[in-house]
Amino acid sequence: MSPSPSTPTAGRPRSGARRLPDATAREEILDAAAELFVRRGYAATSTRLIAETVGIRQASLYYHFANKEQILAELLEATVRPTLTHAEELAGQDPDPAAALHDLVKYDVGVLLGARWNVGILYALPEVATEPFTRFRRERERLRLTYRTLAAAAAAADIDDTDIIGDLVFGLVESVIEMRRELPDLAPPEKLQRAVTAAALRLVGAATNRPG
Amino acid sequence: MSPSPSTPTAGRPRSGARRLPDATAREEILDAAAELFVRRGYAATSTRLIAETVGIRQASLYYHFANKEQILAELLEATVRPTLTHAEELAGQDPDPAAALHDLVKYDVGVLLGARWNVGILYALPEVATEPFTRFRRERERLRLTYRTLAAAAAAADIDDTDIIGDLVFGLVESVIEMRRELPDLAPPEKLQRAVTAAALRLVGAATNRPG
């Protein structure tokens, strides 16, 4: 059997209380890094500070991750992947594009607002444009393309530039990242989900209540 | 008379060709910093690299700016101020809220896409949350409030949560920042201005062609 998270098989036991009691050291590092990267940015977050937040020494990070970039890469991919999977399932199955778009927007907003940290902020870190994050960027581009496809299929007939419309819906959804960062009294997630889904459907020119 | 930009009254003459021939050294520093902060982020941009880009030595920056933060603060405030001025004029004068919102969205998108560098990216730098940038944050918050006011006044009667609607229009407009960063073949500015203004009016529930 693999060892339980809180009973490692080697190494000196850690001193302080841990922030995620039932998590592996690797998960604790990812959680601490997520908080710090979101709050201070990637470049401004030292590996020393990550380690200190977890309660280990700086050098011990390198047992779990090859380098600092690997930590960010793992966070990015874990963040976009569930939404991408959901989006591509929706686009491949749902015969009603407006209903599928509604579902995708609701799901995406729910994930962005429900995450323990506002990890959507990581998408905009300048470092993400560099090579170690190519896989994440490709996955995110696939998500954007799914938004384009669904928006184009759901758009009213008198609307043109459907690629731009899809990008605008994508941007509208991700604007909740900035709202979560900047607004101290953000509306509750369910309310924001309703507002953003309704806004997205008006944006593409589809009625909120589908004709039956 | 004050000295011409290209004939300073003291100091060793600079060696290489300058990037902005008719600008003061101060303006050249701001321009180089804007490009580098946008491309690599604030923390990852060293004062050495800024100086090298301008064609001076690292220490010479400190004749023109007290520290690195001051350079970013000046860039941020110069970026938001024209749009804020325009927005508050519109909100105070225009009797037709949908027309005013249309005008503001068009102006804002035009500024974001027309700037020499994609300086809207600077808004999202994590460092902006710290103290030296408080004045910028206040000005940006006033811009957001103007969007809320105009969107609420322009919104169709059957739409509620008008504050959220205003924030979503604000987010929709600023999503062109990410589009400019991520899309290699971005639509021309005029086309994007038309698409975003039309999308914003649909989002608030106002018809693109005003009744009358």
Place this chain on the structure above:
DNA sequence: GTCTATAGACCGATAGAC
């Protein structure tokens, strides 16, 4: 107004003990 030189701090990563 730009230069040289440098103080003083912090950084990511590696080696090797336990």
Place this chain on the structure above:
DNA sequence: GTCTATCGGTCTATAGAC
């Protein structure tokens, strides 16, 4: 699996010459 110790590099900012 975590530790100590440390290397080589980079950083911002200041002092003072010209």
